[in-house]
Amino acid sequence: MIEAVNGETRLCGLIGSPVAHTLSPVIHNGLAAVLGHNLVYVPFLVQKDLKSAVLGAFDLNILGVNVTVPYKKEVMAYLAGVDENAGRIGAVNTLVRTENGYKGYNTDYLGLKRAMESEGIFVKGRDVVVLGAGGAANAAVYMCAQSGAGRIYILNRTKKRAEELAGRVKEFFPDVELTALETGQYEKLPKESLIALQTTSVGLHPNADQAVITEEAFYKRIAQAMDIVYNPAHTRFMQLVEAQGGFACGGLKMLLYQAVTAYELWNKVSIDEAVCRQVSELLEKQL
Numbered sequence: 001m002i003e004a005v006n007g008e009t010r011l012c013g014l015i016g017s018p019v020a021h022t023l024s025p026v027i028h029n030g031l032a033a034v035l036g037h038n039l040v041y042v043p044f045l046v047q048k049d050l051k052s053a054v055l056g057a058f059d060l061n062i063l064g065v066n067v068t069v070p071y072k073k074e075v076m077a078y079l080a081g082v083d084e085n086a087g088r089i090g091a092v093n094t095l096v097r098t099e100n101g102y103k104g105y106n107t108d109y110l111g112l113k114r115a116m117e118s119e120g121i122f123v124k125g126r127d128v129v130v131l132g133a134g135g136a137a138n139a140a141v142y143m144c145a146q147s148g149a150g151r152i153y154i155l156n157r158t159k160k161r162a163e164e165l166a167g168r169v170k171e172f173f174p175d176v177e178l179t180a181l182e183t184g185q186y187e188k189l190p191k192e193s194l195i196a197l198q199t200t201s202v203g204l205h206p207n208a209d210q211a212v213i214t215e216e217a218f219y220k221r222i223a224q225a226m227d228i229v230y231n232p233a234h235t236r237f238m239q240l241v242e243a244q245g246g247f248a249c250g251g252l253k254m255l256l257y258q259a260v261t262a263y264e265l266w267n268k269v270s271i272d273e274a275v276c277r278q279v280s281e282l283l284e285k286q287l
């Protein structure tokens with residue numbers, strides 16, 4: 001938190017429903033404190049009128065807004081513009097002020113890439129398996145295609161959703177090799193050196209003993225993995241990867257870097273790794 005609010009304090013916040021559980025204030029107020037910015041970040045519960053909330057936020061001179069469930073798609077109708085990547089992903093989680101209104105960005109997909117790279121996971125030229133085919137998987141598959149992954153496999157309980165996701169991403173990256181599979185078809189994956197991205201909420205507290213797939217034969221193929229779940233810090237999926245000798249990390253860094261990227265866009269700054277580490281420690285203390 002900044003030390004004192006005054007006439008020059010800038011306001012940022014999170015629009016969504018529910019918002020009470022959010023860790024974003026810890027990150028953004030932490031960044032403001034470390035960087036010495038006169039900025040406060042608060043949650044805004046929006047239950048009825050998203051349009052009024054967005055237009056009102058702009059008129060109140062609110063510097064930047066994050067958008068969460070259930071508004072990441074709907075919000076696009078109330079913006080002055082949408083970043084090309086966010087438009088293609090079909091979800092906006094960050095609003096940045098322009099002269100005529102907010103412009104929408106997707107820092108979830110940028111944050112995922114940055115988090116993976118900070119853990120030494122680089123998708124360029126690598127084969128990747130994405131577990132899940134929902135909103136988070138959409139951002140993950142798009143990021144992998146844009147970053148020059150080798151082959152991308154979408155493994156999902158419902159094959160149809162995996163096929164739909166593959167089709168959407170293929171529209172923008174026609175040369176990328178994308179394969180949709182039902183979870184039980186994991187034998188069709190390459191035998192080794194895969195990167196795995198776990199994008200479902202399976203394994204999230206209080207269901208910490210669950211994972212979308214438990215077969216050892218799947219995990220033997222995984223060299224590096226990230227779970228987007230960050231609570232618990234060490235998920236069942238991560239344990240299963242590690243049990244077969246792979247490297248696995250959790251979703252806390254993705255949460256951190258989507259926020260860092262939003263903060264950079266709002267404040268037109270570039271935040272270095274040392275600052276990220278300081279804020280990451282604050283975040284770990286909160287959990």
Ligand code: ATR
Pocket residue numbers: 131132133134135136137156157158161199200201202212
């Ligand atoms: P989000 O937008 O957070 O990604 P979502 O759109 O509801 O959430 O997608 C959830 C993903 O988790 C889907 O891939 C879903 O599989 P289905 O497409 O078959 O529904 C997957 N998922 C959720 N619960 C699951 C479970 N118990 N076992 C396997 N997959 C599950």
